[in-house]
Amino acid sequence: MRRCPLLLLLALALAGCVGSGTYAILVPIAGGEKLRVPLRPPPASNDAIQITTAGLEPSPEPEAVIYWFGFKLLKPLEIRRVTVHDVAGDRAILLVDDSAPRVVGAEWKGASPVLRGEDERLAWVYQLDNTIRVYRFRIETGDGRTLVLQQPSIVNSGAKRLMRAKLGANY
Numbered sequence: 001m002r003r004c005p006l007l008l009l010l011a012l013a014l015a016g017c018v019g020s021g022t023y024a025i026l027v028p029i030a031g032g033e034k035l036r037v038p039l040r041p042p043p044a045s046n047d048a049i050q051i052t053t054a055g056l057e058p059s060p061e062p063e064a065v066i067y068w069f070g071f072k073l074l075k076p077l078e079i080r081r082v083t084v085h086d087v088a089g090d091r092a093i094l095l096v097d098d099s100a101p102r103v104v105g106a107e108w109k110g111a112s113p114v115l116r117g118e119d120e121r122l123a124w125v126y127q128l129d130n131t132i133r134v135y136r137f138r139i140e141t142g143d144g145r146t147l148v149l150q151q152p153s154i155v156n157s158g159a160k161r162l163m164r165a166k167l168g169a170n171y
Contacts, residue, residue, distance in 0.1 A: 025151065029130050030087040039130055040137055041152040044137075048075055054084075054135045054151040056125070059114050063168040065122070067095045067112035071137065073148075076144070078142025079103055082110060087150070088119065088134040095135070117167055125163050128171075131155045148164060 011016065026034045036130045053070035069084050079101045085092040095109045098137050115122055124131050139147040 002048060013055075027071070027088060027134060028090075029134050029136075029150075030085070030090065035134055035150060035152065037083065037152040037154070039154070041154065044149040044151040046109070046147060048073065048077055049139060049147060049149060050074055051137065051151045053109065053148055055153050056122075056155075058163070058166045061114055063166065064114045064116050065125075065163060065166060066114055067094055067121070068109070069094075069111070069135065069137070070107060070109040071139070073103065073106040073108075079139060080142055081109060081140040082108060082109065083137075083138045085136045086133055087136045087140075088124070088132060092136065095121060117169075120146040122167070123162055124166070126169065127160070128157060130157050131160065 009092055022038075024038045027037050029035050038082075039144050048150065049071050051069075053068050056065050056067050059066045067084075073079075080094065082092065082101045083100040084096040087093075095112045098108075101108050101110070110122070111131045124133065126143045132152060135151045135153065137147075137148075137149045137151065161171075
């Protein structure tokens, strides 16, 4: 009988750790670094920018998908260029290069070209297990600074199966 309350307390303590984001995974990224990714990654931010969108979505075109990205300015900044790379893995893969970014209502949004099937930027979609992607935003400002934010995204195997189906691969 005394074990039940002890087990209940242990379960509640572990649930609190998971909910607070104290558990994390070390993910290898381009350049030989490892990034600590919490099980529920919050939006990446600094004093000037907060990431609002980072991920892969179905395209309206048949058998195609698009990466969508976005951030909001937390203070006024002139943005000169935005690049986004997928850095989960051995090398960085360019997804977006916006050399004439438009900021509307303190928000920037950008997208990759429409991607199909065997594009190298989609190789991870064809792996059956859960995946962690890390998107590196490089934001060049009008005052010559380069702001870098890394946004992790955990993609479960079910979501990947739906993306493969959208791309015409049904497994």
